[in-house]
Amino acid sequence: MLQSLRDKMHGWPSIVVLGVAVFAMSFFGIEGYFTSRTETFVAKVGKQEISQQDFQNRMNEMRQQASEQMGDQFDPSVYEQPAMKERVLDAMVDQQLLLKANDDLGMRVSDAAVRDTIASIQAFQVNGRFDAATYRAVLAGQRKTPAMFEDEIRSSLAIRLLPDAISASTIVTDEDVDHFLKLRLQRRDLRYVMLARPALTDSKITDAQVQAYYKQHQAEFMAPEQVAVRYIEVSAADLKADNPPTDEDLRKRYEDEKQRFVQPEQRLVSHILIDVPKNATPAQQKAALAKAQKIAKEATPQNFAKLASEDSTDLGSKRQGGDLGWLEQGVTNKAFDDALFSLQKGQISQPVLSDEGYHIIWLRDIRSGQAKPFEQVRGQLEEEAVAAERDRKYNEVAGKLADQTYQNPSSLEPASQALGLPVKSTGLFTREGEKTGIAADPKVAKAAFSDDVLVQGNNSGLIDLGNNHSVVIHVDKHVPAAERPLAEVRDTIEKDILDERVAAAASKRANDLLARLEKGESMDAVAASAGAAVQTAKDTLRVQDGLPEQLRDQAFLLPHPKDGKSQFAAVALPEGVYALVAVDKVQDGDLSKVTAEQRKMLRQSMLAAYGDVATEGFIDALKAKTEIKIAKERM
Amino acid sequence: MAFDAYDDYEQGERVQQWLRQNGLSIVIGIVIGLVAIFGWQQWRSHQATREMEASNLYQQLQTALAAGKTSDAEQLVDRLEKDYAKSTYAVLAASDSAQRQVEDKQLDKALASLQWARDHVGDNPLKPLIELRTAKVQMAADKANDALATLDGVTAKGYEALRQELRGDALVKLGRADDARKAYRAALAAMGEDAPQRAALQLKLDDLAVAGKQGA
Numbered sequence: 011m012l013q014s015l016r017d018k019m020h021g022w023p024s025i026v027v028l029g030v031a032v033f034a035m036s037f038f039g040i041e042g043y044f045t046s047r048t049e050t051f052v053a054k055v056g057k058q059e060i061s062q063q064d065f066q067n068r069m070n071e072m073r074q075q076a077s078e079q080m081g082d083q084f085d086p087s088v089y090e091q092p093a094m095k096e097r098v099l100d101a102m103v104d105q106q107l108l109l110k111a112n113d114d115l116g117m118r119v120s121d122a123a124v125r126d127t128i129a130s131i132q133a134f135q136v137n138g139r140f141d142a143a144t145y146r147a148v149l150a151g152q153r154k155t156p157a158m159f160e161d162e163i164r165s166s167l168a169i170r171l172l173p174d175a176i177s178a179s180t181i182v183t184d185e186d187v188d189h190f191l192k193l194r195l196q197r198r199d200l201r202y203v204m205l206a207r208p209a210l211t212d213s214k215i216t217d218a219q220v221q222a223y224y225k226q227h228q229a230e231f232m233a234p235e236q237v238a239v240r241y242i243e244v245s246a247a248d249l250k251a252d253n254p255p256t257d258e259d260l261r262k263r264y265e266d267e268k269q270r271f272v273q274p275e276q277r278l279v280s281h282i283l284i285d286v287p288k289n290a291t292p293a294q295q296k297a298a299l300a301k302a303q304k305i306a307k308e309a310t311p312q313n314f315a316k317l318a319s320e321d322s323t324d325l326g327s328k329r330q331g332g333d334l335g336w337l338e339q340g341v342t343n344k345a346f347d348d349a350l351f352s353l354q355k356g357q358i359s360q361p362v363l364s365d366e367g368y369h370i371i372w373l374r375d376i377r378s379g380q381a382k383p384f385e386q387v388r389g390q391l392e393e394e395a396v397a398a399e400r401d402r403k404y405n406e407v408a409g410k411l412a413d414q415t416y417q418n419p420s421s422l423e424p425a426s427q428a429l430g431l432p433v434k435s436t437g438l439f440t441r442e443g444e445k446t447g448i449a450a451d452p453k454v455a456k457a458a459f460s461d462d463v464l465v466q467g468n469n470s471g472l473i474d475l476g477n478n479h480s481v482v483i484h485v486d487k488h489v490p491a492a493e494r495p496l497a498e499v500r501d502t503i504e505k506d507i508l509d510e511r512v513a514a515a516a517s518k519r520a521n522d523l524l525a526r527l528e529k530g531e532s533m534d535a536v537a538a539s540a541g542a543a544v545q546t547a548k549d550t551l552r553v554q555d556g557l558p559e560q561l562r563d564q565a566f567l568l569p570h571p572k573d574g575k576s577q578f579a580a581v582a583l584p585e586g587v588y589a590l591v592a593v594d595k596v597q598d599g600d601l602s603k604v605t606a607e608q609r610k611m612l613r614q615s616m617l618a619a620y621g622d623v624a625t626e627g628f629i630d631a632l633k634a635k636t637e638i639k640i641a642k643e644r645m
Numbered sequence: 646m647a648f649d650a651y652d653d654y655e656q657g658e659r660v661q662q663w664l665r666q667n668g669l670s671i672v673i674g675i676v677i678g679l680v681a682i683f684g685w686q687q688w689r690s691h692q693a694t695r696e697m698e699a700s701n702l703y704q705q706l707q708t709a710l711a712a713g714k715t716s717d718a719e720q721l722v723d724r725l726e727k728d729y730a731k732s733t734y735a736v737l738a739a740s741d742s743a744q745r746q747v748e749d750k751q752l753d754k755a756l757a758s759l760q761w762a763r764d765h766v767g768d769n770p771l772k773p774l775i776e777l778r779t780a781k782v783q784m785a786a787d788k789a790n791d792a793l794a795t796l797d798g799v800t801a802k803g804y805e806a807l808r809q810e811l812r813g814d815a816l817v818k819l820g821r822a823d824d825a826r827k828a829y830r831a832a833l834a835a836m837g838e839d840a841p842q843r844a845a846l847q848l849k850l851d852d853l854a855v856a857g858k859q860g861a
Contacts, residue, residue: 115769116696177739178707181747181755183785189814193848238692323706471685569854579829619842624774626837631770633802 045394053099053370054639055106060099062644069098076635095645103640105169107632112168119167119177125325127163133387142327143335148570150341155365156326176628182613188601190616191609195599199551200557200565201576202591204545204583205523208515223503224496231499235491236438237458239483241448242422244411246404255395263391264384271382274339278375279350281326282309282317285367302361302368302619307357314372321459334452336377346371375626384583404478407431412472415482419468449482451475458483515587520580520588533592549597561589570596696732699725703734707739714852715745726761736762736771740778752786773801773808780811789818810846819855826853 051059069089076086088094096594112118129140133148149159201326224231264271284302286295302323308319315331322328339351348370349362353373361368414425426433433598435448457463457470463485470483496503518541526536537544545556551565561581566579568591576592583589651659702725709717722742726733739762746755759779766772776799783792793815799808809832816825829850836843 052673052767111770115771116692116699118693118696118700120697120700121702122704122708175703175737176774177743179779181744182741182749183747183781185785187782190845190848193852198854319841567851570852615841616845619840619845620807622840623778623810623836623842624804625808626840627804628770628774628804629799629803631773633801635770 018507032092041451046556049641052641052644053103053106053625054111054637054641055103056636056638058106058110060102060106060633065099065102065645068102069095072098091536092642096642099640099645105637107636108169108172110636111529111628111632113169113508115149115172116439116459117168117171119164119171121325124160124163127167128160130532138460140326140332141335142324142333143337145326146334146337147341155343156324157366160325171626173625175625177618180617181618182620182623186616187609187613189347190612191604192598195451195601195604196566197551197597197599198565198593199595200547200591200593201533201544202547202557202561202565203523203533203540205516205520205540205542205588205590206227207587208519209513210508211515212511213508215507219507220496220500221505223507224499227503227506231494233492233494234440235459236440237464237485238436239449239454239458240422240433240435240437240486241481241483242411242415242426242429242433243448243479243481244398244404244407245480246429249400249403249407253524255399260388260391260395261384263395264387268381271387275379276336276338277373278377279334280314280318280372280374281324281327281334281346282314282322282332282370283327283367284321284361284370285323286363298368299318299361302370306358306360307521309370309372311356311358311372311374314358327522332372341403357482387497403476408480410471411480411482415469416471420467425445425482436491438487448475450483454481458485476539509586516586517582518589519606520582522527522591524578524580527590527592533590534591558589560584560585561591565591565593568593690784695729699729699734701730703727703738706738710741710745718745731767732764733766733769733771736766736775739765740775743778743782747782747785748757752782755782756786770801770803773799773804777804777811778804781817784811784815784818789815806840806842808832809835810842810849813849817849822855824855826850829853 021555050062052062052065053060060184067593073086076089077086090236109205128134128145132192134140134145134413136144146156153222154162259392260489280304283303284298284305286298290298305317305321312638315333318332319328322331322332327334337350339347339348342350343366345362345364348540349359350372351367351372353359353371355373355376357371358371359371361370363369410426410429411431412429415422418424436444436447439449439455439458441455444453448454449458451473452474457473460470463483467485471479472482474480523536527533533544550557550562550565552562554562558581560583564579564581568579571577571593576594578592580589581589581591662676702721706718706725708722709715709721719742722738725732725738729735739758740807741754742756745763746752746758756779759775759782762770762775762781776795780792780795780799783795793812796808796812796815809828813825813828813832816822816828831845831848833846835848836846
C-alpha cells in the first residue's frame, strides 16, 4: 500500500502536503519544552502536595469556627498573621504525614469504627439513640449521600488512627507513678527568717535626681492619644414603619406563602438496600437486581424487619429493621421519592434503583397533610410583615447614609440634612474606646484611629454595631499622645525613687546575711543581729498554705542538703521585703497516704501525657524520613 | 528500503516467516505481561482485604479492652499475632498486651510481648517507640544498665524528648546525677512548649539542682 501511495505522489502538491505534515508532526507539543510548569503548592509532603486552595479552605474553616465560637470578640486579623498561618500549615503537614504513614504501615479505618462514630453523633440522635430517619434528613439537608458522608467520617478517623493507637498502647510503670509521687509530694524541713522592710536612711531628693528619673522612665509618663467624634446613627428601633399592613396585604402574603402553613403529608417507611457499587460491572448489577427481586418476592409486612436486618446494606437503618421513620416528599433522592409516593398504604414495592443501589420499600402508614386557616396565622403574618418593613426601611436609610457620607467625605452635615437625622457627638476616648456609648464598640474606636478617618479627615464607612444599628463617624477633636509635664508626675517620681532606695538596701542586707549563713554562722545569731526571729516549717509540701509562695517555691528549687549541711537562699517577696530560708532535710513523698483511686487517676493522666510525647516523637520520626517542602511565599 | 525490493507476495511471505519465528515469544510476552498486571491487582486487593481484617480485629480488641473483657482481648491478640504477624496491628496489639501485663506487675511477660513486637515491627518509625517502651519496662525490672544500653541503641530520628527523659531516669537510678541533668535538659529542649509532660519533667530536673546553678 505504501508503495502505491508513493507511486501516486508526484509534483508540488504532494511536497506541500508532506511539508505541512512533517512540520506539524515535528513541532507538535514542543511548547512543553519552553514553558516551565509553575508550582502552586504551599507545602509538599513526599509526593503529596497541599495546594493553595486546600490551605485557603482550611484557613476559612478555622476562621468560621472561631467567629462562631467567639461572636463579637472575634478578630479576623489574627488569621492574617504569618505565625498563625504557619501553625495551621504545620498541622496540615502533620495530617498528611499521618495519612501517608497509614498507607505505608497498612493501617485502615474499620467499618465498625465508622458505624460507631456515625451512631454517636448527636445531630443524628433522637432521645439519645441513633435514628435513621433523622440521619437521612440531616444528610439530605446537606446534599450528601450516606456513602459520601461515610467517606468523610472515614478520612477524619484516618488522621487519628496512629495517634490513637500509640496513645492506647502507652506504657506507664508503677515505678513511673512512684517516682512522680515521691517528687510531687516531697517534704522539706525549712527554717526561715522574715526580714522587715529597712528604714529609709536618706530621704533627700534633689531636682537633678527627679529630672534624671523622669528622662529615664519617659515611656511610663505618657498621656495616651485621644479623639472625640461626631456621628450620625441609624437604628431600626428608632424607625417608624410608614403604613401598617392592611388585611388585604396579609391575605396576599398568606396566599403566597401558603405552603409554610401546611403540614405536609408524611409517610412511615422501611426499606431494604442492596447496594450497587459506583463502578459496578453489568454482572454485579444483575446479581444485585436478582437478589433484590428475590427479597421483594419474599417480603411481607411480617418478615420485613427480619429480612432488613439480614440483607440490607444500609448501615444506618439495618439494625432498626430498615425503619426510616416518617418522611416528607423531597427528603430522599428522586427515584426513591417517586416510588414511595406512588405506593398504597401497606404495600411493598418492587426493587427501585437509586444512586445507592436497589431499594425495596414498604409503606407502613400515611399521615395526611393539613393547612392552618388564615385567621389562625394572621397575628404571625402581621408581625412578620411589620418586621420585614422595618428591615427594609433600615436598609434603605442605612444605604442612603452610606452613600451621602461617601459623596461628601469631609462633613456629616449634608447627609444629616438630606436624611433628617441629627449629628451627635462623643467625648474624648482612647484607642481602648469607652465604657458606654458608641465608642464602647471596638470597631468604632478602630475606625476613629484609622488613617482614613483620623489623618485624612474623611467620614468613616458605615460601621455596623449589630441589631440593625449602625453609625458613620467623623473626627471632631484629636489630642495626640504627649509627655505628661514633670510638675504633674513629680509626686509619683519621688515616691518611686524612695521605693527604689529601700529595695536596694533590703536586697543588699539580705545578701550580706546570706553570705554569713553560708560561711557557717548559725541562723539564730544571724536573725538576732537583724532583729528578727527564726521560724520553722517541718514537712513542707510543694503546695501548702501558711508560707509565702515565693519562699516556698525557692525552697523547693534549692539543692538537697549534703553531709548534714543545710542549703540557704535569700528570697525577694512582694513589697520589697526579703526572707532568708534554709533547707535542712528532704524526704520523699509519703506513698502510703496515696489512695488506690488517686494512683489510678494519676496513671490515667500520665498515660495521656506520655501518649502525647510519643505521638509527637512519631511525627518527628516521619518528618525525618520524608522530604517536606514549604513555600512560605505562597501562603 | 530493502523491504521495498520485494513484491506484495514476497512481502507477505516474509512477514509470515518473521511471525513464525517470533510469534511464540510475542504471545508469551503478552501473556506474562497480562499475568503480571492481573496478579499485581489481585495481590493489592488481597493485601487490602487482609489489612481490613486486621483493622477490624484490632477495633474489636479495643472494644473488648474498653469493656474490660480480658479473655476476649487475649484471644484477639493471639489471632492477630498468629494470622496477621506482619501487620502493624499485631505489633500494636502486642504493645497493648505489654501495657496490661505491666499493670498486672508481670514485667517478664511484658518484656516478652515487647520482644515479639520488636521482632515483627520491621524497619519503620514505630520501631524506636517499641524499643523505648522496652527500655522503660527494663528499668522497672531493675535492669537500669540494660535499659541504658537499649536506649543508646536507638539511633533513628524522632522521639528525642521521650528517649532523653528515659535516659535521665536510668542515669538517676545509676547515681549519675550530672549526666541525668544533661539528659533531662535535652528532653525539655526537644519537647513542645505546651506539652502536658513538661511540668513533670521540670520537677525531675529541679530535684537534681546543685549549689550555684539552682533549678534548670
